[in-house]
Amino acid sequence: MLRLLAFFLLLLAIAFGFAQLADTPGHVLLQWGETEYRVSLLTGIAGLLAGFVALMILWSVLRLVFRLPSLIGLANRMRRREKGQLAVARGLVAVGVGDQRQAERHARDSERLLGSEPLALLLKAQTAQLAGNEKGAELAFKAMLDNPDTHGLGLRGLFVEAARRGDGEASRMLAEQAYRTSPGASWANDAMLRMRAQAGDWRGAIEVVEQGVSRRLIDKAEGKRLRSVLLTAAALDSQERNPDEALALAQDALRLAPTLVPAAVLVARRLAARGDTGKAARVLETAWKAEPHPDLAEAHLGARPGDSALDRLKRARTLEKLAPNARESRFIVARAAIDAREFGEAREALEALVLQKPTARACLLMAELEDAESGNQGLVRSWLARASRAPRDPAWVAEDSVSDHWKPVSPSGIIGAYRWQEPPQAQDAALRARIDADRFEAPIPLEIAPAEPVAPAPPPVEIASLAESELAPAPPATPAATNEAPRPIEEVIQPFIPDDPGPDPNAPKPAKRFRLFG
DSSP, X not given: OHHHHHHHHHHHHHHHHHXXXXXXXXXXXXXXXXXXXXXXXXXXXXXXXXXXXXXXXHHHHHHHHHHXXXXXXXXXXXXXXXXHHHHHHHHXXXXXXXXXXXXXHHHHHHHHHHOSOHHHHHHHHHHHHHHTOHHHHHHHXXXXXXXXXXXXXXXXXXXXXXXXXXXXXXXXXXXXXXXXXXXXXXXXXXXXXXXXHHTTOHHHHHHHHXXXXXXXXXXXXXXXXXXXXXXHHHHHHHXXXXXXXXXXXXXXXXXXXXXXXXXXXXXXXXXXXXXXXXXHHHHHXXXXXXXXXXXXXXXXXXXXXXXXXXXXXXXXXXXXXXXTTOHHHHHHHHHHHHHTXXXXXXXXXXXXXXXXXXOHHHHHHHHHHHHHHTOOHHHHHHHHHHHHHSOOOOEEEETTEEESSOOSBOTTOOBTOOEEEOOOOOHHHHHHHHHHHHHHHSOOOOOOOOOSSOOOOOOOOOGGGTTHHHHSOOOOOOOOOOSSOOOOHHHHSOBOOOSSSOOOTTSOOOOOOBOOOO
């Protein structure tokens, strides 16, 4: 709107000026030799303007004529560039779909039309990678180093090629060069962080994390997590040669991640070694509330050296109150109760674990309980056999690696990748566990046909003898209804046959027992 108003004001000013010139008396005199030309003032000014416009047009025409060869060359170059860019676009599409033949053809066209331009070099390098030509790809990436615009891309490509052929030294040098020359390259930051962590240079890795956070390459929350893991790794590395430094590093890690299990265990053990068992217990209990873990329980029960088995059982009950629904709470109570020879409490905790999910650890503890309480070797062997095919208990898992203890770096170099979770289960073990759980949760009583005389009912079988069902033969099929006379009870109920070498011939004959669970 303002521009339109200014345009009209300009037109009004020009019109007003010409009106003033027309009303102003006077003339313009032009003398050429002895000839004089006299015109009015308005006509003279209009003639001057027309002559100026004519000169401008003449100059433009002459300039166009003189520039015509360069304009023709520019048009040819633009046409070649357009064809080269089209070849690059088609070549990149061919690389994306894996068409090696088309990619190579378009790469040759782009190199012929564009020369050493960045996109042409990129297509050439990717085509060589697609064809498996490592030397050709390396030459293309090295050519990129001469151009400041593609220097970082060349370093990235050379780094990938060095990592692909397993040249760790070359990979390290290229990553360090990119880390210095391209501060904003996230791949260089990640590569340096991974290499220093794999080499055990924890302090150098912490420095890379701090630089990444300051350059906004790493999120602040992720930076805190990475620093806590690296500080814990540094503390574990120095706990033997410098316990005080290890404690300080672990405390720094715990401030960043209060529930990090290895940091809490290390801090608690160092505090307990100094005699500050109360503070050590508070650290462990804080981490236990967030994630009940066997390492936390072990450190909590052993915080005071010299405690009796009953004292350790009391501490296990304290942890159980903090996380009453956790499986680890029952595990630690069962472990402490067996050591304290409180077999009833241990059996109660283990039965809940076995009925919920009979893992290998639960079955092994049941075998230990049977051995300590009754010494029944048949039941012990049964629980041990069952543990060999039971699902695995949680462990430290990262990628395809399973570890019994925490590690700061995974095999591929990822920091903090290990998580406490169930490892991959074998299909047959998981199936057996589900079948066992169904059997123990819903026992099916055996129907007994009436007979004369009827034997007295056997004593009730306690849940403590759950494993005996593993030792008994399969139940017989229920006979169809017929007119035959009922068979004696001894033919209907199968006797309990233990998996023992057999009773002592000189021992008195035991009473007959019957299997009541399918």
